[in-house]
Amino acid sequence: MKLQNARVLLTGGAGGIGSAIAEQLSQRGATLALIGRNELVLRSLAARLGDKGGSAHVVYANLLDPEARTQAVSQATELLGGVDLLINCAGMSSFQPFPEQSPELLENIIQLNLITPMLLTRQVLPQMLQRGGGQIVNIGSTFGSIGFAWFTAYSASKFGLRGFSEALRRELEGSGVKVTYIAPRAVKTALNSGAVYRMAEATRMNLDEPDWVARKIVTAIEADAKDLHLGAPEKYFSRLNGFLPRLIDAGLRRQNKLMGQFTGS
């Protein structure tokens, strides 16, 4: 997709990866509508982009509130005059033994990470199809290809998002609307709790900088990539898990024991 003058609806813009994506897109001449809960952070991001010659609108909404979400997408679409690019980046995670994850937490993770991207896509897609062009970008995770112990709900949500992206991409082939699924490995942002960082250090998990991840994402968008899995070993193990999952079971066994020591704190 050509990003100069592209009209972009971005969720999760107040977060580590989302704000870095917003900066990159704005530098390339895109106009943004940032939907999120954290109005103060989003307004200061929009002002920063404006100071550098960019243009960004802020639309306040808790994406877990159905009415607020629907209204926010309508308002953002109106402010932009249409949406060329939807980036579903808002997300939440949990690093806990499965029985300790409350029903409410499970529902919120699936709702925010999977159902919300589907509903936002459903809302912006008709005008893209009518124009015969547009792009949907879903920010998934390595955990959407490899189910990780202690991240059960998060893994389930990202497996779902990957499936949705793949099915929709096939359904929209020839329509002019592209679908891109991105799977970052662990990134240094507030999504991860202190316990996750301690676990990552103990297990020597690779951790990327949000700016680097955002640059890769924006390059993938410009190339209309079908998907992007970040990190060479993670990409290889994701593929291997698809056809030889028992090998990955064995490979993760020792790491799981270590990871379990850090949950819940």
Ligand SMILES: NC(=O)c1ccc[n+]([C@@H]2O[C@H](COP(=O)([O-])OP(=O)(O)OC[C@H]3O[C@@H](n4cnc5c(N)ncnc54)[C@H](OP(=O)(O)O)[C@@H]3O)[C@@H](O)[C@H]2O)c1
């Ligand atoms: N960090 C990682 O290790 C990692 C790895 C792979 C994939 N990812 C994915 O990358 C995406 C961005 O994550 P991040 O690392 O940038 O995390 P982050 O810094 O915690 O940002 C998450 C964003 O989601 C927003 N959000 C959460 N709940 C919301 C709600 N109910 N309504 C509206 N917005 C809400 C947050 O807004 P508030 O400011 O209002 O909370 C924030 O802007 C997520 O989809 C995540 O799953 C992250």
